[in-house]
Amino acid sequence: MTFHSFLIKYGEIGIKGKNRYMFEDALVRQIRYALKGVDGEFLVHKCHGRVYVDCEGEYDYEETIESLKKVFGIVGICPVVRKPVKELEELKKDVVAYVGQMYPEGNQTFKVEARRANKRYPVNSMEINCELGEAVLEAYPEMKVDVHKPDVRLNVEIREEVYLYSEIIPGPGGMPVGTNGSAMLLLSGGIDSPVAGYMIAKRGVQLEATYFHAPPYTSERAKEKVVDLARLVSAYAGPIKLHIVNFTDIQLYIYEKCPHDELTIIMRRYMMRIAEHFAQKDGCLGLITGESIGQVASQTMQSLAATNAVCTLPVYRPLIGFDKREIVEISEKIDTYETSIQPFEDCCTIFVAKHPVTKPNTERIEKSELNLTEKIDELMQTAIETAEVITVEMNE
Ligand code: ATP
Ligand code: MG
Numbered sequence: 001m002t003f004h005s006f007l008i009k010y011g012e013i014g015i016k017g018k019n020r021y022m023f024e025d026a027l028v029r030q031i032r033y034a035l036k037g038v039d040g041e042f043l044v045h046k047c048h049g050r051v052y053v054d055c056e057g058e059y060d061y062e063e064t065i066e067s068l069k070k071v072f073g074i075v076g077i078c079p080v081v082r083k084p085v086k087e088l089e090e091l092k093k094d095v096v097a098y099v100g101q102m103y104p105e106g107n108q109t110f111k112v113e114a115r116r117a118n119k120r121y122p123v124n125s126m127e128i129n130c131e132l133g134e135a136v137l138e139a140y141p142e143m144k145v146d147v148h149k150p151d152v153r154l155n156v157e158i159r160e161e162v163y164l165y166s167e168i169i170p171g172p173g174g175m176p177v178g179t180n181g182s183a184m185l186l187l188s189g190g191i192d193s194p195v196a197g198y199m200i201a202k203r204g205v206q207l208e209a210t211y212f213h214a215p216p217y218t219s220e221r222a223k224e225k226v227v228d229l230a231r232l233v234s235a236y237a238g239p240i241k242l243h244i245v246n247f248t249d250i251q252l253y254i255y256e257k258c259p260h261d262e263l264t265i266i267m268r269r270y271m272m273r274i275a276e277h278f279a280q281k282d283g284c285l286g287l288i289t290g291e292s293i294g295q296v297a298s299q300t301m302q303s304l305a306a307t308n309a310v311c312t313l314p315v316y317r318p319l320i321g322f323d324k325r326e327i328v329e330i331s332e333k334i335d336t337y338e339t340s341i342q343p344f345e346d347c348c349t350i351f352v353a354k355h356p357v358t359k360p361n362t363e364r365i366e367k368s369e370l371n372l373t374e375k376i377d378e379l380m381q382t383a384i385e386t387a388e389v390i391t392v393e394m395n396e
Helices: 017-035 061-068 088-102 125-139 192-201 220-237 248-257 260-281 301-308 324-333 362-372 376-385
Strands: 005-010 041-047 050-056 074-084 109-116 152-158 161-165 182-186 206-213 240-246 388-392
Touching: 005 017, 005 061, 005 161, 017 041, 017 050, 017 061, 050 061, 061 074, 074 088, 088 125, 088 152, 088 161, 109 125, 125 152, 182 192, 182 260, 192 206, 192 220, 192 324, 206 220, 206 260, 220 240, 220 388, 240 260, 240 376, 248 260, 248 362, 248 376, 260 301, 260 362, 260 376, 301 362
Parallel strands: 109 152, 182 206, 206 240
Antiparallel strands: 005 050, 005 074, 041 050, 074 161, 152 161, 240 388
């Protein structure tokens, strides 16, 4: 079967009036972006309160569907066969041929749902429903009409052309990226943070990211892995501005000056401070981490409180109540898992203490940080100034 268009279904709750235009425009923009790398020529447009993708000539069907399934805001994708508008007898033939190709077993229940956007068409929707239903029954006697719960809803829309569709491929849901401001993701090479970024982007938030590495203790390959992860997330989230921060001197300094069981927490607090600096500079409205309560010592309630204390922006932790197993499931679904489990060293694991505190007291941590007064501002300044900033995207 050759499909000529895709009708894009999107959730409409809460998107009335001015918001609706914003939502639709963002959706059109994100669909265009997603299809940039796909073989074929596509015209994405709004028409009568709907969004269509028209395929101009040859295109790769599988790749198109795969790409559309990554656009947040899409609830369903309906592949459409377009035919010229003809009188009813001829239209019947087209519909019967469509049903024959789509449902070769010919034993489903069905219902015809005609819509006449082009009111000059001389037959009304009710009559079209009856006539086409009869034609289908005649051609495929095993099929039955069920107006309440049909297996197949046969949509016939009469516009400048006739649009035939009956299949709905589920989309990812959510809201189009760009409809809800932007936020800064603390992106490590692990399993969790790419999933956290995905989940917040799904709500329409544009992502930026910050990664901390510690050369030469962490390798170039570890950094490439994070760039790869950012690229995988960008297949959903669109282009991501990634800040790569050299954290080595700060880590060494903390290691030299602070109690070793507090290293991870203090390091984490400096990561948050630096990420927040970049966030505020670019107008991001929040930070995002992949933390989940109790997963490791640095993610107990006390640790999270101590880390949180240095931030003024809200910190979004979409995985906070998830088990690792549930996070892994999402990372497999969004295709980041295989990259995340590549074994490269992380800056946090290198300087980690044997017995880190699990119940840090924020005041005590603040006191330990006083040991850093002499050089820390200057080191932070240098880390910020020497950060490498790149834009990562899937379809480059
Ligand atoms: P992940 O799988 O996301 O690495 P994790 O289970 O390894 O998480 P931690 O290492 O405790 O957990 O990190 C908690 C969160 O802190 C991460 O989800 C991430 O948001 C942030 N983070 C940790 N290390 C880094 C890093 N090197 N660069 C940027 N952010 C980091
Ligand atoms: Mg990690």
